Amino acid sequence: MDLNLLIALDTLLREGSVAKAAARLSLSPPAMSRTLTRIREATGDPILVRAGRGLVPTPRAVAMQDEVRAVVERAARLLAPGAPSRPEEFVRSFAIRANDALIWSLGARLIARAAKEAPKVVLRFVPEGDEDVDALRDGRVDLDIGVQGALGPEIRMQQLSVEHSVALVRKENHLASGRVTSKRFAAASHLLISRRGKSHGPIDRELAKEGLARHVAAVVPSFGAALSIVSTSDLVVTVPAGVAATAARTFEVVSFRIPLELESLAFAMAWHPRFDADPAHAWLRDGVRASFRAPK
Known part of the structure; x- marks a missing residue:
């Protein structure tokens, strides 16, 4: 053929x-x-x-x-003509799939790195959808960042960090000071982040083990909306620790440990093996790793 x-x-x-x-x-x-x-x-x-x-x-x-x-x-x-190997020569547009919390906390660092090292590179952050592996296979997504589920056997994956979840509140919230017990945590009004509108999750299951239940006042589809609401109300939202640290530098919010036994969040990036030897894609992966290592 x-x-x-x-x-x-x-x-x-x-x-x-x-x-x-x-x-x-x-x-x-x-x-x-x-x-x-x-x-x-x-x-x-x-x-x-x-x-x-x-x-x-x-x-x-x-x-x-x-x-x-x-x-x-x-x-x-x-x-094709020989591919450039120096970042300043890269002329590429990368589609990076991640949830908006990760985009919010990592996006600025990645964009700044591209502006300094590879000014002709365009970073296109695309929202999470069905998280189908076909998007990686057919090139609609160049890099997938997040808590990864089951992917195809050929897909490459590298762990970036393991984080715990924390509660985020505005500085004036009564939970911002003093010891927060599970009862005190459950008694607060909570805000959930869910693209599918779910109002129940691992925290509710852990509270139920102690005979407790929380009041979910609202559910929003994005971290940006949640941060805006929490920073101007007495609601509590749960986010990854790294995201909370970034938020605290910009908004009048603080975080505290959730008094429950919750599983850690393992963040990883995934890509198709056809990009293994691609210098531009290798530069992108290195930038993502550096962004996760940077002080939150």
Whole structure:
């Protein structure tokens, strides 16, 4: 199979549509259909089959998709002019997926590093969504930062820090002074951060073990909204310790240890192995590591 057919196969599998693949490769739909016929003849497999009004990949197509993508990318790197190795020469746009609390606490440091070392680099912070690994595989996300769940076996991952959760309140809050017991903590009004609107979590389960329950006054979808509310009210919000330390430098808020046995938060970054030897991506990963090591 020649390289053009591999590129066409990669595009067909990514788009799942002859018309969309044709548009992406600047071909006419009939020409793309003829190319699909050639691919079917070369592989001995239908590759894409009709399902209702659309097309779905065959089991063999699904099995070969990642390998085809990797071959096309390796060929593109091999045939491309030599990639720059010095940060000041990088001309890239990186999509970094993270929740807004991490963006808030790390974003300024990463942007400042890019401005100083790689001024032609653009950092695009994208919000968390379904956290699907496909976004890393197909290049929609270059680096995923957060508490990582199960990822594909080929995905690279590196731990960045292990933090505990703390409670964050404004300085005038009565919990900002004195010893905070589990009863005193439960008696306060709480603010939760949840993109899905959940009003119950690990803290509630731990309180229940002591026969306690807390009052959740509100649930907001982002850390920015929570920080704005907590800094001007008597509500309590739970955040990672590193995020709380950053917030305390900007807002009139303080943090204290939560008097419960909560699991630590292990933050890590994940990326696809095709970027292992990429100098620009290696520079980005180094910047993320340095940002996590910097004093909070």
